[in-house]
Amino acid sequence: MSIHAISAPPITTESFAQFGEVIEITDGPFVLINESKCRRYSDLASFDIDEGRLGLSLFQSELRPTPYECTLLERHPLGSQCFVPMGDSSFFVIVAPDESGKPGPISAFVAGPHQSVNIAKNTWHGVLAPISGTGLFAVLDRIGPGQNLEEYPLEEAVLIKK
C-alpha cells in the first residue's frame, strides 16, 4: 500500500469548522457561579441525533504511536459524535470532506486535553487516536437501533505527523 504523510497542526474552531465543533474555553461569554470561584460557559455543543437519543459512553483506547498510520475512515449517518478527553489525553483528529460518497482529501489536527471535539453527523473521520494521557474519553453520541456506521478503507494510507 502506498502512503503519504501530512502534518497535524493544533486544532482550532476555524480550521475545523467544516467538520464539526471544537469545544474549549475561549473569550466567549460565561457566567460566574459558586461564589465567583467558577466560570460557566454554557451550551457549547450542537448535538445532532436522528432516530434515537444522546447517550454518554466511555472509550478506553490504547495510545497510538506518532507518526500514526491511518488506513480507514468512517462516518455515522445518524448522529454527531463528541469526544471529551479525560486523564490529560491529547489526540489526533483526522477528517475528510465527502466527495460523491467517498472521502476527499484528508486533514489532521491535534486536540489537547482541554479540547473536546464534536464531529458532525455523516462526516468522514478516523477512529479515536489518543497520543498521550490515559486514553480515556467520555463520548456523547447516538444510542439507538439501526446502522449508524459506514467504513471506508483508504486506497492510500496517510501518515499523520505532529
Added chain:
Amino acid sequence: MSIHAISAPPITTESFAQFGEVIEITDGPFVLINESKCRRYSDLASFDIDEGRLGLSLFQSELRPTPYECTLLERHPLGSQCFVPMGDSSFFVIVAPDESGKPGPISAFVAGPHQSVNIAKNTWHGVLAPISGTGLFAVLDRIGPGQNLEEYPLEEAVLIKK
C-alpha cells in the same frame, strides 16, 4: 457559625446510589472497536431532563483547599447534572437526602479523574469543588428557561476532609 467535620471516602457506585450515578470503567460489558484497540462501554448515564434539553457546558473552577468548608447546598428541580473531569481533576462530591424540603445529613466523597458523577434531579449537593488537576469539567445538564436552582445555606458548616 458552628462547624463539624466529616471524612470523604473514595466514591463508589454503591455508596452513591441514592444520590445519582458514578460513571467509570468497571468489569461491565464493553464492545471492542477500532481494530480491538479500544473498549466502548456504552450508555452509562441516565440523563433526566424536564422542560428543556441536555446541553454540554464547560465549568472552569478554582481548586478548593482541603479540608474544605461547605456552607451551602443546592439542587436542580428540573434536571440531573453530570460532571466529567478533564485535565486530571479530582473533586469532592457533597450530597444530602431531602428531609421535608431541607437537606438531611450530609455525606461527602472524593471522585477521581477517571470518574464522572451524575447527580440525580432534585438532589441536594454542594457546588463543584475540585481539589487537584486543572479544575476544568465538561458538564451535561439542562438547558432551558425557568427556575432550576434552589439554594440552602447550612445552619452549621461542614468541614470535608479527605
